[in-house]
Amino acid sequence: MKSIVEYKDYRAYMADFYEERKRTSAFTWREFAKIAGFTSPSYLKLVCDGKSSLSRTKMNRVAVAMGLVGYEIEYFEAMVNFVNAQKDNVKKVYFDKMMAISAANQVRVIDKDAFGYYDSWKNQVVRELAPMMPGAMPGDMAKVCCQEISALEVRKSLAFLEKAGFLKQVGENVYEQTDKAVAGSKEGLTLAIRMMHREMGRLGIESIDQFGPENRNVTGVTLGVNREGYDEIVKELDACRKKVISIAAKCGKLDQVCRLNLQFFPLTQRVERESEE
Template sequence: MRRKKPISVLGYDNYRLYLEDMYHHLKKTRRGFSYRAFSAMAGLTSPNFLKLVIMGDRNLGQDSVERCAEALDLTKKEHEYFRVLVSFNQARTTEEKNCYVEKLRKFRPTKEVRRLEKRHHQFCSHWYIPVIREMVDLQEFRPDPAWIASRINPPIRKSEAKQALHILEDLGILLLEHGTYRKRERSLSTGDEVQSVLAKNLLHQMIQLGCEALDRVPSEQRDISALTLSITQAQFEAIKRRIQLFRKEILQLATTEDRTDKIYQFNFQFFPLLRDPAEVVVTAEEPATPERTEDTDDATS
């Protein structure tokens, strides 16, 4: 009978984080354990290959997946889950990811699903939690709740900043090293489609902050604009694809510097202003005046 593992791959939605946690666990329990030993254990010739994989600089190929699963002594179920998880994380298109998501859901026990949902709930519970995650890249960052609370706009309480740091550390999103914090992953994103109710709650908060910024933030420190468009279904799909690509470009641009001096929120909104024809109920009211296409930018005010 197999001994129960201290870390189960079934509780992860990112295989790189799983490998990193396994590495740190083995380093604590095996004297002299290193990335070189980790790679050798998996039968990989490059001593730093798994380190590069964990950092996101390399991907696992099919052969490497099998070697890692065998080295980590995964059960048949864990082995298959790990294989699908790698494919999910390395998928390039939304269609591919959606396909693998459905496969992953079939593997997870109910208690693991609840644990992951709790993790997402905690991270999405307050708008300032992801803000504090980004603050650790500031050149003058201090791991002091009072300092953090004083810098955030709109202001939060010291107790809220302290609780946010605890949550980020507890979830493994921030790591405490040499008296300060660093990000475990360079970037986080909700993805092309926001399905989770928890993530939607966070978006509601961020959109509300954007509304408040119209009055709270001077125009020279922000860029808030709007377009009202008359388009076809084909144009809608083309615009949506461009928004998704643009978001990824912005994310890539924003992760090129190790140290920063500002924190900004970038919201993307693109939604219909007409009902679906099948839902329309004709009334005897006067028809509304046709609206013209407008380009509105408050920066001119």
Template sequence: MVARINVFQYQDYRQLLLALIEQRKKDRKPFSYRWFSQRAGLTSPNFLNLVVKGKRHLSTESLEKVVEIFQLNKDEGHFFRHLVHFNKAKTLSEKEHFARQLLHIKKFQNEYPLSKEQFEYYSKWYHIPIRELLMLKDAPQTEDEIHDLLLPSVSRPEIQEALEKLEALQLIEKKKDRWQVRQESVSTGHKFSNFGVVQYHKKMLNLAAESLDRFPAQEREISSVSIGLSEETAQKIKKMIEEFRSQLIAVAEEDKNKERVYQINFQLFPLSKRNEK
């Protein structure tokens, strides 16, 4: 008998299904798409084939039949259900929810050791500003100093946790009792970690709204414009924003006299439905 596959290595449930099918064939166990449909009580003999090809999604009922027929154990079944729900999620918030669930599964963490830390790096808004604070000309070095500078403030235990997380991700290091930022950029490792950024964007949008009351006009720049665009021009403007963001990063990297951490947001989103006429 062929060694059992490690289901926790997979990030796409369709690829996992294919692997389970191949293993069943190698073990000389009966399998065909028609056989599966009969065992699962499905009316379409080709249903699972359509799922594997990306033309259909597993329903809640058919998902449970996969768990049963392919004899997934309790932990494997739990993982497979969350993986299906993640792949089926239609909004970023839904994907963020199921990504968080997956990254809390211990056996999945074993396959991607830094994945949970990377997810948390994005999902907790203050991790990135704290790292930026450590690049200032007179960089704070203690939890108290960071606490006194960060706006809005977070607790000292959260600051301590953030420093430990940043060090674990090799984004900062301590040399001669001083925190220093390493030059390496953040590597997400795999796609699930990316979805932690949803919470980061939401928090920064809220902070932008709050800044209208918290800071005088000379310390902020909040402006917006509503305009009619073709799809082609909208994509052109999106590209302009991406290029401008890259230019801003380059300017910031050249600044050797950093005194304060700023947040710069860009937003481009529809305010109307597409006119099909």
């Protein structure tokens, strides 16, 4: 069975624990519940099936029943709180705690790199900018950024990007992008991307006052649709995004880093219409 720090969903860990015990012994959900001190023989199965959740008062009993000790219990409890949290800012607190526990016990988890990449606009901009400015010092790169960033922050970003494999240094202050994709668990990466979209959305709003219309393109339309129309528009937006990436890939000498935000979202709830006679 994998180390607990390779998990981001406590239900998946519990299910794997159960399957491993069942494979090597006559283990049942009833026995699992009994060891954890629960009267309902099906409670833990309902939790693993996503039909119930572990509470703060119950998660320690389950951790002990699975034989977890030391930092494993701490990690399991942080994982329960991470999955159960409803707000992203709360999720991030527990996600950071999970990463800290992994680091303290010298266990490398790819989510840390993936989350770090999306955690700020700075890493994404520096990754695109560094290959455009061979030989440039961090201070030089900081000066061409439209958003505030210091030379020290650029230096830290370069070090992170190189260590995580997003950039490769091929000469003194000369960098190339690697082909490495950002990969991580579904839970951790989804949270990181949601937070990234919020930050990029904020930068998009600020661009309205920061740049003139000749240097930015901000348009929008409000319209009524049904479910079929919505799905068709989403496909068109996805095709547009892929076309934009294709155009950028064909560019010759690059000289600027830009951001494209595609946003299509509801302004109302769905209106229930009476069927026509």
